[in-house]
Amino acid sequence: MKQILVMEPLAQEGLNLLATAARVTIAAGASAADLAALLEQADALLVRSKTRVTAELIAAAPRLRVIGRVGTGVDNIDLEAATHRGVVVVNAPYGNTVSVAEHTLGLMLALARHISEADRSMRAGRWEKTAFEGTQLRGKTLGLIGLGRVGAAVARRALGLEMKVKAHDAFVTPERAAQMGVAWVTLDELLASSDFVSLHLPDTEQTRGMIGARELARMKQGAYLINCARGSLVDEQALLAALDSGRLAGAALDVFSREPLPDCALLHHPRVLLTPHLGASTVEAQRDSAVDVARQVLTVLEGGVPEYPVNAPALSAEELSALGPFMDLARRLGQFYAQWSGNHVQSVELICCSELAGQRTDLLVSSLLVGLLSARAEEGINWINAQWAARERGIAFAARLEPDTMPSGWTHWIELKVRTNGEMRTVTGAVLRGEPHIVQVNGYWLDFVARGMLLVSEHREQPGILGRMGTVLGDAGVNIHFVQVGREERGGAGLLVMGLDDPLTAEALQQVLALPSIRTATMVRLG
Numbered sequence: 070m071k072q073i074l075v076m077e078p079l080a081q082e083g084l085n086l087l088a089t090a091a092r093v094t095i096a097a098g099a100s101a102a103d104l105a106a107l108l109e110q111a112d113a114l115l116v117r118s119k120t121r122v123t124a125e126l127i128a129a130a131p132r133l134r135v136i137g138r139v140g141t142g143v144d145n146i147d148l149e150a151a152t153h154r155g156v157v158v159v160n161a162p163y164g165n166t167v168s169v170a171e172h173t174l175g176l177m178l179a180l181a182r183h184i185s186e187a188d189r190s191m192r193a194g195r196w197e198k199t200a201f202e203g204t205q206l207r208g209k210t211l212g213l214i215g216l217g218r219v220g221a222a223v224a225r226r227a228l229g230l231e232m233k234v235k236a237h238d239a240f241v242t243p244e245r246a247a248q249m250g251v252a253w254v255t256l257d258e259l260l261a262s263s264d265f266v267s268l269h270l271p272d273t274e275q276t277r278g279m280i281g282a283r284e285l286a287r288m289k290q291g292a293y294l295i296n297c298a299r300g301s302l303v304d305e306q307a308l309l310a311a312l313d314s315g316r317l318a319g320a321a322l323d324v325f326s327r328e329p330l331p332d333c334a335l336l337h338h339p340r341v342l343l344t345p346h347l348g349a350s351t352v353e354a355q356r357d358s359a360v361d362v363a364r365q366v367l368t369v370l371e372g373g374v375p376e377y378p379v380n381a382p383a384l385s386a387e388e389l390s391a392l393g394p395f396m397d398l399a400r401r402l403g404q405f406y407a408q409w410s411g412n413h414v415q416s417v418e419l420i421c422c423s424e425l426a427g428q429r430t431d432l433l434v435s436s437l438l439v440g441l442l443s444a445r446a447e448e449g450i451n452w453i454n455a456q457w458a459a460r461e462r463g464i465a466f467a468a469r470l471e472p473d474t475m476p477s478g479w480t481h482w483i484e485l486k487v488r489t490n491g492e493m494r495t496v497t498g499a500v501l502r503g504e505p506h507i508v509q510v511n512g513y514w515l516d517f518v519a520r521g522m523l524l525v526s527e528h529r530e531q532p533g534i535l536g537r538m539g540t541v542l543g544d545a546g547v548n549i550h551f552v553q554v555g556r557e558e559r560g561g562a563g564l565l566v567m568g569l570d571d572p573l574t575a576e577a578l579q580q581v582l583a584l585p586s587i588r589t590a591t592m593v594r595l596g
Contacts, residue, residue: 209264220269407444525566
C-alpha cells in the first residue's frame with residue numbers, strides 16, 4: 070500500500086479521501102529521527118506553507134513521487150530539485166477563491182463604516198455615534214489591480230453591491246473585462262478615479278513594490294487601499310506616509326512584507342485595519358483545498374495526470390527529450406514579451422519553422438502562454454491550464470507550421486507574434502547548440518542566449534549612446550557581460566539588449582530613460 074506523509078494540519082475531508090487508497094501518517098511535530106524514517110517510506114508528501122521542502126528533504130525520500138501543496142504558493146518547495154528527481158508537484162489554485170474574495174469585501178465594508186474603530190470605542194466605554202460617520206458603497210468606484218480568479222470574484226460581488234468596477238490587468242483584454250461588467254482602464258486612470266483600490270496580483274519581479282510613493286500620490290484624495298494578495302506588492306513606508314499626509318483615508322491589509330508582522334508603525338496607525346493573513350482561513354477553503362490536493366495526489370500515485378501540476382508535462386521520456394528544448398524556448402519567448410512590452414494582449418500566434426518543433430504545437434503554445442501569463446497571473450500557470458487561463462482572459466491563440474519560411478542556414482526556428490493595442494509585435498527564437506536564443510525582436514536582428522538579467526532599450530541611433538549607458542550602469546555598480554544592437558539603418562531607430570550581472574535600481578533605470586534619444590528602457594529577467 071502507498072504511504073502518504075502529511076506534514077501539517079489537513080482538513081478531515083482530505084484525510085478521509087487519502088485513506089481510501091493509501092496509508093496516511095500525520096508527521097506534524099515529528100522528531101528529526103522519526104521524520105527521517107518516515108521519509109524513507111513516503112510515496113507522497115502533503116504540506117502547507119510552513120514546511121520547507123528542500124533538496125535535502127527530497128533526497129531523503131527515495132520513493133517520493135508527488136508533493137501536494139495545500140494552497141497556491143509553492144515558494145516553500147524546491148521545484149528544481151523536485152523536477153530533477155521526477156517528483157510531481159501539485160497545488161490547489163482555486164480552492165480559496167471565494168474565501169479571499171469575501172474577505173476583501175469584508176475589509177472594504179469595515180473601512181467604509183469604521184467598524185473596527187467603533188468597536189474599540191465602545192469597548193472603551195464611549196458612545197461616539199457621530200464620530201464614525203461612514204460612506205455607503207453603492208455608487209462608489211472600486212478599482213481592481215488584477216482581474217484573475219480572485220479579482221473577477223470580487224468584481225462580481227461588488228457589482229451586486231451596485232458599485233462601479235474598473236480594472237487594470239495587462240493580460241485581460243478590454244473586451245473580456247466588459248463581458249464581466251468591468252471597465253478596463255490604465256493603471257494611472259484606475260488610481261486617480263477609484264474610491265477603493267484592491268490588489269489581486271501574485272508576487273513576481275514585475276509586481277514587487279508596484280504600489281509605491283508614485284502610485285499612492287496618484288490615488289484619489291480620501292481613497293482606501295485594500296491588499297489581500299501579497300504583502301510585497303505595497304511599499305509599507307510609502308503607505309504610512311500617504312496615510313499621514315491625508316492622501317488616503319485608510320487601508321486594510323491581510324498580508325505583509327514580513328509575516329508574522331513585527332512591532333511596527335502599521336500596528337499602531339489608527340486608520341489601518343489589519344488581519345493576520347486570513348484570506349483563505351475558512352472551513353470551506355480549507356476543505357476544498359485539501360480535497361483538491363488529495364485527489365490529485367492519488368491520481369499521480371495511480372499513474373494519471375493531475376489537474377494542476379506545477380512542474381510536470383504529460384510526455385513520454387522520448388517526447389520530452391525531443392521537444393523539451395523547444396518548449397523551453399517558447400516559454401522564454403513569452404517571458405521576454407510579457408516583461409518587455411507589458412501591454413494587454415489581444416492575440417498570440419506561434420509560427421514553427423521546424424518539422425521537429427512542429428510535432429506538438431499544442432505543447433509549444435502552452436509553454437509560450439506559461440511564460441506570457443505567469444508574470445501577472447494570480448493562479449499558478451502551468452502547461453496544462455495555460456490555454457484555459459488565456460481563454461478566460463479573452464486572449465486568442467493559434468499555431469501553425471511553416472518549415473519553408475526559415476532563413477537559409479537556420480534550423481529549429483520559432484516566431485511569436487502578439488497583437489496588442491492594434492499593433493503587431495514579434496519575438497523570434499532558435500535552439501542553437503542546445504541553447505535557447507532570441508535572434509529577432511520586432512524585425513531587429515540580434516543573437517543572445519535567452520537567460521538571465523537583460524536591459525532592453527529602444528532608441529534612435531546617435532554616437533555615444535553605448536558610452537553614456539555604460540557610464541550610468543558603471544556608476545550603479547552593475548556589470549555588463551554582453552551587448553547586442555539591432556537597427557533599421559544608420560541614424561535610424563534601433564533596439565539594444567544588454568546582459569547584466571545584477572538588476573538596475575529604479576533610480577538607475579530612470580537615469581537611462583533620461584538619456585538623449587532613449588525611447589524606452591525595460592528590465593527583463595529570463596529563467
